[in-house]
Amino acid sequence: MTLRFRQPGVLPGFGLTLGFTLGYLGLLVLIPLAIAFLRVFQLSWDEFWQIVTAPRVVASYRLTFGAAFLAALVNSGFGLIVAWVLARYRFPGKRLVDALVDLPFALPTAVAGITLTMLYSGNGWIGQYLKSLGIKVAFTPLGVIVALVFISLPFVVRTVQPVLEDLEAEVEEAAASLGANRWQTFRRIIFPAIRPALLTGFTLAFARAIGEYGSVIFIAGNLPMVSEITPLLIVSKLEQYDYSGATAVAVVMLVISFVLLLLINLLQRWSRTRQV
Amino acid sequence: MHGSPNHNPVSTIATEPAIIRGSLIALALTFLTLFLFVPLVAVFYEALRKGVAVYTAAITDPYALDAIRLTLLSTAFAVPLNMLFGIAAAWAIAKFEFYGKSVLITLIDLPFAVSPVIAGLIYVLLFGAQGWLGPWLTEHDIKIIFAVPGIVLATVFVTVPFIARELIPLMQAQGIEEEEAALVLGASGWLTFWRITLPNIKWGLLYGVVLCTARAMGEFGAVSVVSGHIRGLTNTLPLHVEILYNEYQFAAAFACASLLTLLALVMLALKTLIERQTARQRQIPASEETP
Amino acid sequence: MSIDIQGLYKRFGDFVALDNIDLTIPAGQLVALLGPSGCGKTTLLRIIAGLETADRGQVLFDGVDASRRHVRERGVGFVFQHYALFQHMSVFENVAFGLRVRPRAVRPSASQIQAKVKTLLELVQLGWLADRYPHQLSGGQRQRIALARALAVEPQVLLLDEPFGALDTKVRKELRRWLRRLHDELHITSVFVTHDQEEALEVADRIVVMNRGRIEQIGSPEDVYDAPATPFVYQFLGHINLFHSRVHAGWARVGGLRVQVPEYDDTENAPALVYVRPHDIDLLREPEDGDTTLPATVSRVSALGSVVRLELIQSPGGEIAEVEMTREHYAVDPLRAGDMVFVKPRQMRVFLHDDPKIEPLVHWNGDGDGI
Numbered sequence: 001m002t003l004r005f006r007q008p009g010v011l012p013g014f015g016l017t018l019g020f021t022l023g024y025l026g027l028l029v030l031i032p033l034a035i036a037f038l039r040v041f042q043l044s045w046d047e048f049w050q051i052v053t054a055p056r057v058v059a060s061y062r063l064t065f066g067a068a069f070l071a072a073l074v075n076s077g078f079g080l081i082v083a084w085v086l087a088r089y090r091f092p093g094k095r096l097v098d099a100l101v102d103l104p105f106a107l108p109t110a111v112a113g114i115t116l117t118m119l120y121s122g123n124g125w126i127g128q129y130l131k132s133l134g135i136k137v138a139f140t141p142l143g144v145i146v147a148l149v150f151i152s153l154p155f156v157v158r159t160v161q162p163v164l165e166d167l168e169a170e171v172e173e174a175a176a177s178l179g180a181n182r183w184q185t186f187r188r189i190i191f192p193a194i195r196p197a198l199l200t201g202f203t204l205a206f207a208r209a210i211g212e213y214g215s216v217i218f219i220a221g222n223l224p225m226v227s228e229i230t231p232l233l234i235v236s237k238l239e240q241y242d243y244s245g246a247t248a249v250a251v252v253m254l255v256i257s258f259v260l261l262l263l264i265n266l267l268q269r270w271s272r273t274r275q276v
Numbered sequence: 277m278h279g280s281p282n283h284n285p286v287s288t289i290a291t292e293p294a295i296i297r298g299s300l301i302a303l304a305l306t307f308l309t310l311f312l313f314v315p316l317v318a319v320f321y322e323a324l325r326k327g328v329a330v331y332t333a334a335i336t337d338p339y340a341l342d343a344i345r346l347t348l349l350s351t352a353f354a355v356p357l358n359m360l361f362g363i364a365a366a367w368a369i370a371k372f373e374f375y376g377k378s379v380l381i382t383l384i385d386l387p388f389a390v391s392p393v394i395a396g397l398i399y400v401l402l403f404g405a406q407g408w409l410g411p412w413l414t415e416h417d418i419k420i421i422f423a424v425p426g427i428v429l430a431t432v433f434v435t436v437p438f439i440a441r442e443l444i445p446l447m448q449a450q451g452i453e454e455e456e457a458a459l460v461l462g463a464s465g466w467l468t469f470w471r472i473t474l475p476n477i478k479w480g481l482l483y484g485v486v487l488c489t490a491r492a493m494g495e496f497g498a499v500s501v502v503s504g505h506i507r508g509l510t511n512t513l514p515l516h517v518e519i520l521y522n523e524y525q526f527a528a529a530f531a532c533a534s535l536l537t538l539l540a541l542v543m544l545a546l547k548t549l550i551e552r553q554t555a556r557q558r559q560i561p562a563s564e565e566t567p
Numbered sequence: 568m569s570i571d572i573q574g575l576y577k578r579f580g581d582f583v584a585l586d587n588i589d590l591t592i593p594a595g596q597l598v599a600l601l602g603p604s605g606c607g608k609t610t611l612l613r614i615i616a617g618l619e620t621a622d623r624g625q626v627l628f629d630g631v632d633a634s635r636r637h638v639r640e641r642g643v644g645f646v647f648q649h650y651a652l653f654q655h656m657s658v659f660e661n662v663a664f665g666l667r668v669r670p671r672a673v674r675p676s677a678s679q680i681q682a683k684v685k686t687l688l689e690l691v692q693l694g695w696l697a698d699r700y701p702h703q704l705s706g707g708q709r710q711r712i713a714l715a716r717a718l719a720v721e722p723q724v725l726l727l728d729e730p731f732g733a734l735d736t737k738v739r740k741e742l743r744r745w746l747r748r749l750h751d752e753l754h755i756t757s758v759f760v761t762h763d764q765e766e767a768l769e770v771a772d773r774i775v776v777m778n779r780g781r782i783e784q785i786g787s788p789e790d791v792y793d794a795p796a797t798p799f800v801y802q803f804l805g806h807i808n809l810f811h812s813r814v815h816a817g818w819a820r821v822g823g824l825r826v827q828v829p830e831y832d833d834t835e836n837a838p839a840l841v842y843v844r845p846h847d848i849d850l851l852r853e854p855e856d857g858d859t860t861l862p863a864t865v866s867r868v869s870a871l872g873s874v875v876r877l878e879l880i881q882s883p884g885g886e887i888a889e890v891e892m893t894r895e896h897y898a899v900d901p902l903r904a905g906d907m908v909f910v911k912p913r914q915m916r917v918f919l920h921d922d923p924k925i926e927p928l929v930h931w932n933g934d935g936d937g938i
Binding site for chain 1: 296297307308316369371385390429493496530541548
Binding site: 462471 | 616617618638639640641643644645647649651652653654655664665668669716717719720
C-alpha cells in the first residue's frame, strides 16, 4: 500500500454538493434550532429557571427520563436475547420474526399508541389478565414504559445482531479448547465483544424514547404530576400560547438530547476502534 | 443494513445445550409476541370488528381521503428532497477530505436526537404568528403554520438523516477508484455519476428511500404541533386516526390505522427484499482460476 | 509519446510526497517506479495521469505542458491497483465504456465498438469472458480486463499502479511476463509503480528508484543492481551485508581487511559503512597475504534451490554476514557449520557516515524486499 490522501481533487462536484448539504442543513435544521435557543434569551435567568424547575415540569422530566431509561433497560435485556436467538439459532418462522423486529420503526407511532392502549386497558386482551393480577398499565406511568419499550425495541437488536453474526466461531472454539464452559465463554469472550454495540443500542433506544410523543399520549392518561411526559407538556404550553415556556422546556430537552447524541458518537467511535 | 443471514457456522462445541436454546427462543418469542405480534394482529382485528361495511366507510370518508392525500403529498416532498440531500451529502463526505467532516456527519444525525414535538415547535417559533418571520408572513398573506407548508416542512425535518445515513458509509466503503477510472476513460462528471456511482449505490439508496417513506407517512408529533388539526385541510392520516380515536370512533380509527399498518408492512417487506438482494450480491464467490 | 517531468513538488499537510522530481521518460519505454511505501511513487503516477495536481512543477507530454489538462483530455490509460472495474457492468461493457462516453461526433458506431472490444479481449486472451461480471472473475483475469479497458481508448501513455500487487505469487509472475510481451507488441510509453524489486528488474527497460519523495537513481535494471548510486538503492535492491568501517587517506578498514577507496583520498579517519552483496564474496580456506581477507566461522548452511546460503560469524556473538554461491561452486569444497573460513569480498561500496545520502540504518542483514 502506498500512502495516499484524498483532497478536493480530480472528482468534480465538491463545492456543489458540500454547499447544498450545508445550505439544506442550515436552513432546515440549524437555523430553526438556533432560533429556539435565541428565543430563550428573551427570558431572564430567573424566569427561565422558574419555568424549567416548576414542580409539574420536574415531575415530567422524572417520568420522561425514568420511563425512557427503564424502557431502554428492558430492551437491552430482551433485545440481547432476541439478537442472540436470531443470530445463532434456527427455528421455524425465523425470517419472518427477523423482518418484523423492525416494525416499530415503520409503524406510525399514533397507531402503536392506540393499539397498545386498547390492548393494555382494563378490558383489553392483555390488560384483563394483568388486571386480575392487580397490575394497571394503561393510563399509568407503567403504560408510558410499555409504549416506550415498543417504539425503541429494534435498536438494541439491530446494533447487537450484526456483531454477534460477525463473531468468529474460532474464538469460541479456542475458549472451549482451553477448558472454558459455555457460560464462561459468554461472560469472558462474547460479552466483551458485544458490549460496545449493546451500549450503543441502549443509548439510541434511550434517546429515541425521551423524545417520543405519539405513542405515549394515548396510553399515558396524561395526568399532570403523574403521567405527563415532557414533550406533551411542551405541546400543552404551546396550545396555551405560552411560547416562552414551551421553548424553555424544549431547550432543556434539546441540550440533554445533544449530550446523548455526542455520547452515541463517542461510543460508536470507541467500539469501532475496539473491533477493528 | 441489518439482518444478513447467519453466515457464521457455529460448531457443536460453541453452542448451548438444547434446553437453554429452547428457553432462550421461547423467551425471545414471548417478548416479541407481547410487544409486537399481538399489537399487529389487534390493529386488523379492531379495524374489522364492526364489519367490512364500517371499514370501507371509514377509509372512504371524505376527511379520511383528504388525510391520505395530504400524507402522500408531504411524503412526496420529503422523500425526493431528502434523497437529493442524501446523495449530495454522501458525495461530499465520501469522495473528498475536508476539515470538520465528522462534525458534519454528527449534524446530519441531529434531527434523530430532537424530539418530534420540538421539531414542530421550532417551526412555530420561526413561522408562527408570534414567530420571527410571523409578521412578515402575515403581511404577505403567506400561511405556513397551521397550513400545508408547515406539515411538509415538519415531515422533511424529521426525515432528513434517513437516506444520507445509508449512503455515507456505503459510498465511503466503495471509495473513488471506479469514478477515477471513468474520468480517465474520458467520462464527464455527470456521466460518471449517472453511469458509475448511481448504479453502485442504487440498493442503498432504495433502502434509505424505504425507511424515509415509512417515517414520513407515519410522522405524528412534529406534524401535530404545526397542523392545527383542521379537518380536510391540515390533517394527515396519523392525525386523523387521533381525532377519530378521541371521538371514540374506535372502529374507524383502527380502520385508518390498519391502512398505515399495511403501508408499514409493505415497507418492511421491501426493506427485507433489499437486504436479501444486497446480501446475495456480497456472497457471490469469485471464481479462482489462474489466468 | 515521451513524458517530461520538471521540478514536481507535492505536499499533503506536513508530508512532502514529492520533493522536486525531474524525470524524462522516452517514448516507447516501459519504466518502473520502484520504492517503499510512502516514497511518493503512486503520487507521481497519479500526477502524470492528472488524478492529482502538483503544488509546483510541470508534466510535459511530447514537450507540451499537460499540467492544466484535465485527466479526461490527457489521453492516458490508467490501471488501478484494485482494478476499479465497474462492478455493475459486464466485461464487455467495461471495456467499451471509454468508447461509449465519447462525444457523439467522435464516437465509434456500435459495430465498430463491438469489433474493437472483441479485438482487445482477444489481445488479453479473455474473449470468452465478455458476458461475465467482474465479481465472477479471478484476480488475474480482472487485472487483464482492467488493462484491456485502459487500452480501448488508444492511450498515448499507459500508467499502472501496483498492477500485480493484489495477486498471488504465481499469477503475478505469469502476468508480468505477459505484460512485457504485450509492451513489446504495442510499444506504448508505459510507467508502472511497484514496491517489488524483482518485478521491476524483470519487466522494466528503466527503473526509477524513489525514496522519501526523491529519486535515488535512474537506470537500466543492470545499472541499479550492479552499480547502486546510493546506500538506499544498495539496500533496497537485493540483499546486502553491511560492515562498520573507518576510512583514512584513501583506505577503508574493516577489522583486518583493507580496501583501497581512491574517491576518499582526502578523508581523514572518518566512520563509514561498507556494502557487500552476498554473492560478491569468496570464501577461502586459507588467509591471503596483504589484508584482503577477514576470518570468520560458518554458523549455518542452507540450500535454497539453485543457490547455497551460508551464514558467517566474525567473532563469537559478533556480526553475522551472509554469503551466497551457486550449488556447483559450493560442491567443489563443501563447507560445514563450524568451519573456519576467510572472507574475501570481490566487490563492495563504501559510503562515509556523514554522507547525507546515508539513511539512519536499520539492520545488519539489510533485507531489501522486506521493507
